[in-house]
Amino acid sequence: MRTDSAKLSARKLSIELFSIIAAFVFIYPLFFIVTMTFKTAEEAASSPFRLPSSLHFGNYAKVWEMMHFPLVFANTLLITAVTIALIIVIGAIAAYPLARRSEKPYLFFYLFFIAGIMLPFQLAMIPLYKLVNMLHLVNTYHGAILIYSSINLPFTVFLYTGFLKSTPKELEEAALIDGCSIFRAFWTTVFPLMKPVTATVAVLTALSVWNDFIVPLLFLSEQNHRTITIELYTFVGEYITNWDLLFPGLVLSIMPLLVFYLFLQKFMIKGVAAGSVKG
Template sequence: MTNVKTVWRKAQSMLLFIVLLLFISPFFMILLNSLKKNKDITSKPFALPASLNMENFVTAFQKMNYVHAFFNSLIITVCSVALIALFASMTAHYFVRNKTRINQATFMMMVAAMIIPFQAIMIPLVQIYGSLNLMNSKGALIYLYIGFGSSLAVFIYHGFIKSIPKELEEAAMMDGCSLLQTFFKIVLPVLIPTTVTITILNVLWIWNDFLLPSLVLIEGEQRTLPLSTFYFYGTYTADYGPLMASLLLTILPVVVIYLFAQKYIIQGVMQGSIK
């Protein structure tokens, strides 16, 4: 029986290792080919680079206007994620502590809104905001991200806040705290694990998003990293080296963020499920 369990565990480990290789192989191929010359990529795409060719990264960095696009993505992501976390937590707290029929109906509508795909409303959305001259603006894009990201965040916060004893808030208000002070000093610190999880998931979504920025941001000065990579690809279609380097430069920041923050994602999900 012990031998069977040992063999089964080894088989599971081997299977997981194979799945890991399948997942990291695209990233590994991009890394290898970003260090090669164009003729080596087309002739030997799976071979190791004969020499490290950093010219691809220099070309991609300059032609993409990488620094400008990076800060565009950073501003949009930070502002959107911070406002989603703030507004969603306050909204969920209000729904939990004020159980009226209107609040319950509003909460159910927000939950139902999560099943509506963005592709179903993107054309009328662009037409409406275009007629109001609200396109090509970081503020408009942040506003849209808040709208599309709040439903899931409110749903997650709602389940977590229900487990917080109401007596904590009542005690704080008896000590002289206002409603806002009670929320920011008592409730919000308790929500840190959930907030971290929501923050990281939204960072991964907004940083990598292409469709919504492509509809809203028109001018080159407003482009995010995914948009810069797309237009760079349209210009350098036949030059695969800089293309691979541009892809690596685009995905590298979010990969680094995820590697450092993955333990917080796991902690937040586990604590939320326990609550």
């Protein structure tokens, strides 16, 4: 008994030590970024790994003005929020018949969406740019929103389909017996049960759109339509990088996304497990 207890204690101790080391590995980069925001340009270049000698809060005010932060934040928020709303509505509607029907046409369309996950976006950049330019959607919010929606829709359908296969059919069948249409039965009985996977879709899409660099670089080149990532890139040059401005910009861009993730993380874990394992 003592031997088993000692083995259990040693195993528990090793797990705790590993957890502490892993937490340090993940927390240190964030700590490094935050400390860099309070340094001068000379101090950031000469001693990047040391603590700042004094706190220079003026870096944030300077970045706020140089990045036109209210404008680029509003642009990024608008594109991200509308994209999330679109793919949740379209993805849920598309996944419902794919999960409930087993005929060959529905299987074909499901495989069609799965193929969209495997094909990289870079493969279609040139023809996509020609198409968007022909439709006069370059440097427009709705052009970027349509591009992001098409990129994130396949994985959204995959998650929703896997989740719906694990939900009972009796719920919407009871609603249909009560006189509801299929559309109303879905939105009133089935969709409320999809809260975990919907939170997962929202968080993953927000990460994808908010942090993206390629699409804004190609399709949102005008100053009034730029996003946060493009403005951050202006601090990085061929011969010099403004570290004292880049890191405060990173912190300002990370904070909204971090708050959004912390708010939905418990639903996200449930949604990933249900959408990728069940069904």
